[in-house]
Amino acid sequence: RLVLETARRLKLTRAKPVSLLSRIPSASEQAELAAVVRRHAPACVVVEYSSFAPAFAHMSQVPGRGVLMHDLFSSRADSFRAAGKKPDHGDITLAQEAQRLASANLVLHASMNELQRLSPLAPGARHVWMRPTTTARRDAQQSRAPAALFMGAGHEGNREGLNHLLTDIWPLVRARLPDAKLVVAGTIGDGLASENGVEAVGRVDDLASLAGPDRIGLAPIRVSSGVAIKVADYMGLGMPVIGYPGGLDGFGSELDSASIRVHSTEAFADALVELLTSEEKRRARSEAGLKLAETTLSDSGIVEALAVFRSPSKVATS
Numbered sequence: 001r002l003v004l005e006t007a008r009r010l011k012l013t014r015a016k017p018v019s020l021l022s023r024i025p026s027a028s029e030q031a032e033l034a035a036v037v038r039r040h041a042p043a044c045v046v047v048e049y050s051s052f053a054p055a056f057a058h059m060s061q062v063p064g065r066g067v068l069m070h071d072l073f074s075s076r077a078d079s080f081r082a083a084g085k086k087p088d089h090g091d092i093t094l095a096q097e098a099q100r101l102a103s104a105n106l107v108l109h110a111s112m113n114e115l116q117r118l119s120p121l122a123p124g125a126r127h128v129w130m131r132p133t134t135t136a137r138r139d140a141q142q143s144r145a146p147a148a149l150f151m152g153a154g155h156e157g158n159r160e161g162l163n164h165l166l167t168d169i170w171p172l173v174r175a176r177l178p179d180a181k182l183v184v185a186g187t188i189g190d191g192l193a194s195e196n197g198v199e200a201v202g203r204v205d206d207l208a209s210l211a212g213p214d215r216i217g218l219a220p221i222r223v224s225s226g227v228a229i230k231v232a233d234y235m236g237l238g239m240p241v242i243g244y245p246g247g248l249d250g251f252g253s254e255l256d257s258a259s260i261r262v263h264s265t266e267a268f269a270d271a272l273v274e275l276l277t278s279e280e281k282r283r284a285r286s287e288a289g290l291k292l293a294e295t296t297l298s299d300s301g302i303v304e305a306l307a308v309f310r311s312p313s314k315v316a317t318s
Contacts, residue, residue, distance in 0.1 A: 022073045022090040024051050024100070034058035044309040046108065049073075056103035064309035065103060068130070070110035070227070072118060073097055079246060083222050088156060098122045106305060110227040112252035128305040132229050134236030136293035140208035141238050141286075146276050148173075149210060149239065150218045151185035152230050158188045161220045161247075164265075166198065169220060172269035173276075180276060185210060211237035213286030216275050219247025220268060227251065231259070236293040240285030242271045254296050258289035 005020055006012075025033070033055050037045055044064025047053060050073065056065040074094040077087040098121035101107060107122065108130045109115035119127040150165060152158040162184065173180050174197060182198045189200035204210060217234030219241060227250030234241045241248075241259040248261050260275075262268045275282050 020090075021049060021071075022051050022092060024054050030055040030058055037062060044106075044306060046106075050097050050100045053100045053104050054102075060103070064106060064306070066106035066108055066306075067101060067104045067125075068108050068110075069114065069118070072109075072111070072114040075111075075114055075117065079222070083160065085160075094118065095121060101125055108302060108305065111250035112227075112254070113249045116252075126305065128301055130302045131297055131299065132227055132232035133299045134232045134293050134297050136290045137208050137211050137237055138290060140211040142212045144212060144214045145181070146214045146216070146279075146282065147181040147183055148218055148272055148276070149183045149185065149215045149234075150188070150220070151204075151207075151210070151233070152188045154187045154190065157221055157246075160222060162188055164222065165218060165220045168265045169268050169272070170196070170198070172266065173272050176269075176273050177276060180273075183210070183215070207233065207237060211239070213238055213240065213283045214279075215239050216272060216282065217241045218272070219243030221247035231255065232293075232297050235289035235297065238286045238290050240275055240282050241289065242268060242275070244268070255289075255292055258285050258292055260285075 037059055038061070042062060044066060045059065045062050046066040046068055047055065048068050049071065050067060050069060053067045056062075059065060072094075073089060073092055074097050076089065077091045080087040094117060098118055101122045102124070104122075104125050107118070107125045107127045109118070109127060110130055110132070112129050115127050115129055150162060165182075170182060180197050184192055184198060184200045185202070185204050187203065189202060192198065192200040194200055215237070217230070217237070217239040219228050219231050219234075220243070221228055222244055228243070228247040231241055231243060231247060231251065235255065235258055241255070242262060243259060244262060248255065248259055260271045262271055275285070
């Protein structure tokens with residue numbers, strides 16, 4: 001498994017590399033994992049991704065059998081195909097993914113819309129939205145010249161989103177606002193030339209240096225699954241947010257007061273120009289985002305979901 005993953009990451013194979021992430025462990029791996037679990041006699045076990053959930057068939061004595069779903073593989077595959085790309089992992093259907101959860105009794109979803117898709121097909125488990133948490137950085141709010149901001153790590157979804165932003169959206173914005181500025185933060189900007197109003201700042205030690213209502217957080221994400229953590233970070237930093245459904249749907253409608261959801265290149269550019277030129281609208285969205293960071297973006301739901309396994313009497317009814 002390690003050798004194959006190393007070859008995939010180093011692109012040592014001629015075929016397009018496919019991640020093993022969605023592959024179910026072998027029967028011997030599952031038995032070995034279950035043996036380790038039994039030695040610890042835990043009240044609850046949480047595995048990462050649906051691919052490990054079949055191992056719960058060997059752990060019926062564990063009261064809490066949870067799966068962390070920060071990627072629904074079937075949704076991820078759909079988003080790749082919608083963008084004209086081949087999925088970079090094993091392609092499975094939603095029904096097949098739900099079947100993997102047959103022995104789980106708790107499913108923790110990073111994404112609200114994925115919870116809504118999957119839960120009807122896996123009624124034997126309790127489904128909980130594990131909301132991304134963030135800290136409202138009111139202490140870091142400052143006024144500055146308005147600019148757009150895109151931040152993130154260098155994974156496929158971010159690369160596709162940044163390329164679309166630079167190639168399709170940003171030229172429309174600059175045609176109307178020739179002095180418009182775009183800041184790209186994080187490893188996604190490695191090797192990016194600072195031109196046409198674009199400034200690549202690389203890794204940032206303290207995100208508070210980017211904070212404030214005059215920085216407009218962008219989520220032009222089209223190839224995605226799970227939830228766009230950058231959106232929660234934008235909110236905590238007091239930034240108004242613009243995004244496609246791929247960047248915002250993971251939050252359901254919870255963040256609509258602080259974000260603008262768009263469905264086309266032109267609408268994205270229009271919304272960005274509107275915020276860049278309106279201090280009043282930037283500050284209204286900024287304050288709404290800070291309030292959401294203080295209330296909605298909380299870990300209380302996940303704490304409650306796990307706490308139920310403390311008492312054997314509650315396990316039977318969960």
